[in-house]
Amino acid sequence: MARYSKTVIVLHWLMAVLILAAWFTGEGGRHVRENPPVLHFWLGLSVLVLLVPRLAVRLFGGIPAMEAPQRPLLDLAARAGHWVLYGLMLGLPITGWYAAGRLGVPVTFFGLPLPALAASVQGSPGWVAEVHETGGTVVLWLAGLHVAMALWHQFVLRDGTLSRMSPV
Numbered sequence: 641m642a643r644y645s646k647t648v649i650v651l652h653w654l655m656a657v658l659i660l661a662a663w664f665t666g667e668g669g670r671h672v673r674e675n676p677p678v679l680h681f682w683l684g685l686s687v688l689v690l691l692v693p694r695l696a697v698r699l700f701g702g703i704p705a706m707e708a709p710q711r712p713l714l715d716l717a718a719r720a721g722h723w724v725l726y727g728l729m730l731g732l733p734i735t736g737w738y739a740a741g742r743l744g745v746p747v748t749f750f751g752l753p754l755p756a757l758a759a760s761v762q763g764s765p766g767w768v769a770e771v772h773e774t775g776g777t778v779v780l781w782l783a784g785l786h787v788a789m790a791l792w793h794q795f796v797l798r799d800g801t802l803s804r805m806s807p808v
């Protein structure tokens with residue numbers, strides 16, 4: 641059974657936990673200006689930082705070959721879905737960082753103050769912040785579908801897909 645590399649497996653599960661935690665700690669509305677969700681910022685920025693090695697390994701290392709790929713269309717859909725997930729892992733932290741700037745909320749990472757990506761405004765933080773909030777919901781739905789597909793592969797098709805990404 642061809643498996644993903646240890647690095648990919650560790651990053652996959654660590655980032656899955658961070659994304660879930662970022663979703664739970666995300667807050668919207670006026671409250672964000674008064675009491676910024678710093679843990680949310682930290683979790684989301686960690687996803688952004690970890691995406692760098694993850695994409696590097698993915699782009700230069702490739703993926704383990706499937707043993708008996710039978711459904712080319714499904715395989716294509718899975719790959720497309722994975723790239724949408726990568727897109728969200730990049731887009732969500734950046735739009736969130738931008739939204740924080742619009743709200744006039746400072747963002748730090750391990751004590752390091754990060755530059756604001758946008759000038760602060762009064763009132764609504766605008767469409768990028770809305771894209772961020774919607775994207776936060778979309779990533780959860782897509783990850784749910786992703787989990788369902790992984791379980792279907794493992795237990796219905798029995799093609800060992802989950803074992804490819806299993807930490808043990």
Ligand code: HEM
Pocket residue numbers: 658659662663666667668669670672680681682683684685687729732733734735736737738739740743747765769770772773776777779
């Ligand atoms: C994987 C990463 C992230 C996910 C899944 C995520 C998810 C979310 C969600 C679901 C909300 C909306 C909560 C609600 O309306 O009840 C939200 C709001 C927000 N997030 Fe994130 N976020 C991520 C990363 C970040 C980062 C890195 C920052 C900043 C550095 C950030 C800043 C914000 C801000 C400022 C809001 C409030 C936006 C507004 O009130 O319009 N997020 N996030």
Ligand code: HEM
Pocket residue numbers: 652655656657659660698703718722723725726729779783786787790801802803804805
């Ligand atoms: C309990 C939750 C999860 C399970 C059971 C799971 C399972 C898996 C499995 C089995 C694979 C390998 C697929 C294959 O061999 O083709 C995989 C790949 C992948 N997963 Fe997850 N996953 C989970 C959560 C997440 C989350 C939250 C994200 C990000 C939002 C994510 C993003 C990805 C991506 C991008 C790949 C593709 C790796 C590549 O480039 O080939 N996963 N996942």
